[in-house]
Amino acid sequence: MSDDEDYAPVDFWTALLRGWCGRCPRCGKGALFGRFLKMQSHCPACNQALEPYRADDAPAYFTIFAVGHIVVPLVLIVERYGQQPPLWFHALLWLPLSVLLALYLLPHIKGAVIALLWAHRIGAPKPSAGGLDGSS
């Protein structure tokens, strides 16, 4: 498969939406993940190599950022307009909500980050057989 075939013309937002939905950014048919967050090495539908697109810590960072910006305002609203409920109420409400939100958002955000990397052709270099710089 040539380089141009790897990057079939797909609109950036289409690729991002496909990634958000856990689908291959190239074809939109194959699943990005085999299990919860375990990426497939190749798209099962179009055989697009997915291994070079490593999201690393970015999805976790963006998920924490999003969950914080959703939950903290809700905590402040409940504290302000909810007649200052006791701390156990906050713990009982916000801790499970934060965990569930993070578990929901993390695979979506990871898929979107992988699609973004794919759309911009930001793949990790292939490991070389030689030294770290590939010269030997």
Ligand SMILES: [Zn+2]
């Ligand atoms: Zn595909």
